[in-house]
Every structure is written in structure tokens, then in C-alpha cells.
Amino acid sequence: MTELHALVAYTPATHTDLVLKAIGDAGAGRIGNYSHCSFVSPGTGSFTPRDGAEPFVGQVGRSEKVAEDRIECVVEEPLLAAVVAALRAAHPYEEPAFMSWQVQGWR
Template structure:
């Protein structure tokens, strides 16, 4: 099982969650579209040559963001990340994936 974590502006969090779910992420037994979200502040400074969704090059930006986490079957993880990236408004979304152990793995 892979855990996918992505940081999205609050304004697009539902679209990002929906893209992950449509690609098969967030399935646990008889449940689908499962995810966890936590609010926070995303901070970045676009450099020269960047085309940011928010802000402008050279100026620090603070955005109301949501950390979205969901699990995904190994076979579906790459497609789920690709779907998430396609739905995400940022030029360079912050995300990471890691392997999770389940009871069956222990």
C-alpha cells in the first residue's frame, strides 16, 4: 500500500481529492474516496522564470493550504499521482509518497 500526501490550496482541495479518488486512491475495503485533510499555511517564493498560480516571481507568498493524505494500492499509485498532478493548480505541487505496512505485511 502506498500513502499519497499532497498540499493543495484550499480552493482546489476538493478537485484534487476527486482526481485521486477517480484514479482509485482512497479505497479501503468497502469504502472509496477515503482521505484525511489538515489545514495549514503553504509558503514559497517563486524565482525568475516561474509561472506561479498565485503570487509573482521574487515575492514571498503565504497560501491557505490543505494537506491531503490517502492510501492507494501499489498498482494504482502512479496513475493516482498523475491524476492528482493534472488536477492540481500549482506549477510545481508539493507532494510525496511512501510505502505503508498493513497487518498483512507484518
């Protein structure tokens, strides 16, 4: 049985659909006979770009708050590297915030 991972990523609300398509096309969100399965919830991201940063939003040294979406989905372990690469390529931030961990699946 293939190991299953949960993937959570945060993206500006303006880019949610783009990121969802990219990670789904790379294999995220496959459940049975379905693809591109995810759960999205809105929130507020906060960050302060430091020296050397090239922020998509905001200015270096200034605290910023942005309307962001939390994307949650499952990813089969063999696809995880490709999904993360797709996430990074589609995401507008130079350092996207995301995490993944192994989960017990239903398979």
C-alpha cells in the same frame, strides 16, 4: 498482497475538493468496500517563485503564504502512477508538493 503507499499532497484550499475527486477517481483512498477515503487538515503553505516560474499565486521573487490543505490517503502501489498523474492534472500549481512512501497495511 498488494503494497500500500501513503500519499500526502498540499493544495490551495480552493482546490481541495477538485484534487480529492481526481485522485479518488484514479484509485486513491480505497479501503475495503470504501473509496475516496482521505484525511484533510488545514495549514499555511509558503514558497517563493524563482525566475522562470509561472506561479498560480504570487509573483516571481516575492515570498508568498497561502491557505492550503494537507490531503492524506492510501494508494495501492499498482495505482500510484495513475493517482499521481491525476493529482498533477487537477492541481493548479505548476509544481504540486506531494510525497509518498510504502506503509504496512492492515490487509
